[in-house]
Amino acid sequence: MSLKLLFVYFFLLSIIYFPFMIALKQRWACAQELAFLSGIVTTKYIKMIMSAVLLPLTLFKHFYSKTSFFFFVMGQYIIFRYILAGKNSRKIKLIRKIRKQQEYKVRKETAEDLHDGLGNKLIRIQLLTDMLLTRTSPVDQEKITLIEKIRKNTDDLYATTKDLVWMLDPENDSFEQLGNRLKNFVEDAFRGTTVLVRTVTSLNINGISFPLMFNKNILLIFQEAISNCIKYAGAKNVLFIIKSYENGTILFLLKDNGKGFDLNYSQKGNGLNNMHERAKRINAKLNIFSNSSGTSVILKIEPIKNQYKYDDQY
Amino acid sequence: MTSTKFRIVIIEDDHTLRDGYAYLINNSPSSVVVASYCSFDHAKNNLSKDRPDVILLDIQLPGTNGIDALPALKKLLPDTYVIVLTVYESEKTILHALANGANGYFTKNNPFPKIIDAIQEVTQGGGPMSINVARTVIMSFQRNQNSPLTKRETEVLILRSQGKDRSQIAEELFIETETVKTHIKNIYSKLNVNSRADSIRVARENKFI
Known part of the structure; x- marks a missing residue:
């Protein structure tokens, strides 16, 4: 004793x-x-x-x-x-409950402030640019190009703000919301191109709520991957799969049949490093395979304790 | 030929946007702005006099908001088309606006030529929408119309599928936590399941949510 x-x-x-x-x-x-x-x-x-x-x-x-x-x-x-x-x-x-409620409130309010403040101002700039464009003589191509660049940058900034607002809003912490957002993002990104996109979502588990900024990292990893695909791959087909397994594992896959790239050479670039860095932050495994017949980006999240909450009260 | 142009009324509280829309519409060959107002409350007494063909309506307005203004506008001017022009694109807002009588729905970040096209389209009987709005509408219509769940139960289940707990659902739907509990019990009994995961799975498989 x-x-x-x-x-x-x-x-x-x-x-x-x-x-x-x-x-x-x-x-x-x-x-x-x-x-x-x-x-x-x-x-x-x-x-x-x-x-x-x-x-x-x-x-x-x-x-x-x-x-x-x-x-x-x-x-x-x-x-x-x-x-x-x-x-x-x-x-x-x-x-914990009080803290969660406070966090929820702060995030919700910040998202609304960003949306109403920054979003509205950007919309004004977009509209003013459209007005400027109508006042510019069609022969003044140099000015038109500049104005169009302003409009393009404002559009990008608006999209970034929208992403930020989306990430901040606690209502978007769920796996389902992330899945929808990614699916829409992939479809929007390739709209207007000749690339044939297929998205498949297969969710076997429900009610998963990710911790703060978890969704942000996943979203940004695939935004980078999609942006690389559009810029460099020259692919004809793109496949995007989101799959969840019974054991809680979640898998994201972006596959294209483009010309691929040299991983060793590109590893030095910031884009790929950032993707790996983001995957590390959320304890996910990121694998990128590339050869002359295409590129695959696979992100795998294991259901480790505290990795994400499987919130089932009943 | 001003007489053949579509008569447009703008209801928008941001004066930069209001003036911008007016300028761009007046520069277009097919439309003319007959009046612009900062709120529905300011507009309602003058609308009959303005005789607009199309109203561009913002949602967030001082006083009566755009959603609540829609039925009143439709009653006041039954033959006028209303296009909602807003920054809000949540499913709830979009469906609410369409249910209240909006003929079109656009987000403000769209390039303005698209809004000009929308004015043409709406007067020809179309229902113009921006891509993201149309997608949201289609997704909501893909739900099974023969669901055994009530509207409220469906709302509760959708929120639960988004990972929200009872207190958050109660807060969002402005009901008591106990009421949420009752809804959940009813959902379980109607879907013949015993857990949250199963209820969401069954509801998804049958497109109830």
Whole structure:
């Protein structure tokens, strides 16, 4: 038995049976006094007197020395700790809930502020650029090119703001929302090109809610991959798959039949490094395979503890 | 030939956008802006006089918002087409606007020539929408119309499929947590399931959500 446990035992004992011990002490003092008064002062006779005066006084094994009593006290201790732990866990749960609600509120408000503030201003710039374009003479090609560049950059900035607002909004933390967003993003990105796009989503698990900014990293990994595909691959077909498995594993795959690229050479570029960096941040495995017949980008997320929450209350 | 041009009214609270739209529409060969207002409340008394063919309506407006203004506009001017022009593109807002009588729905980030085309289209009986809006509408119509779930239960289940817990759902739908619990119990019993994951799976398979 550990020293700590013994200490706890005696500590509890002293607390619970303190009044009883006082009574014993008083009896002892009383016996001593009697012995003194009667002129018998040796301890030897005290027992005699006690048994004579304070009958019945039988000698028995102290209750606190009994094994059953030890377990009884320890049982009480365990129950006490259990109640205390329950209280603490309720408190922790409450704190977590409040924190989550606050985070939800702050994120929601920030997303709305960004949307209303920055988004509206960008829309104004877009419209003013359209106005400027109508006021520019069609023969002034140089000016038109510049204005179109402004419009293109504003459009990109608007799209980036929209992404940021989307990521910030806590309502988009779910796997389903991410799936929809990625699917739409892939379809939008290749719209107007001759590339044939096929998207497949197969979700076997539901109710997954990712932690803050988890979706952001996945979204940005594939935005980079798609942007690379459009710029460099020269592909005719693109396949995008999102699949979730019963065991909780989630797989994202972007495959094209383009001309591929040299991984060793391109590894030095920031784009690929950033993709790997983002995958590392969310403990996901990112594999990129490329050869002359195409490129595959595979992101795999394992259901590690705390990796994401599988929120099932019922 | 101003008389053959479509008469447009703009209801938009941002004056830069309002003036911009007016300028671009007036520069187009087919339309003319007859009036522009900063809110529906300012517009409603003058609309009969303006006799617009098409109204470009923002959603976020001071006083009566665009969604609530739609039925009133339709009652006031039954033959006028209304195109919603907004930054909001959530499914709830889009469907609400269309249900309230909007003839078209565009997000403001679209290049303005597309809005000019939309004005033409709507007057020819079309229902112009930006791509993202059309996609949202199609997705919502792909749902099974023979669902055993009530409208509210479907809403609750959709929110649950988005990973929200009971208190968040209650907050969003402005109902009590206990009511959410009751809805969930009813959903489980109607779909004959015992868990959240199963309820979402069954609902998805049958396109109830």
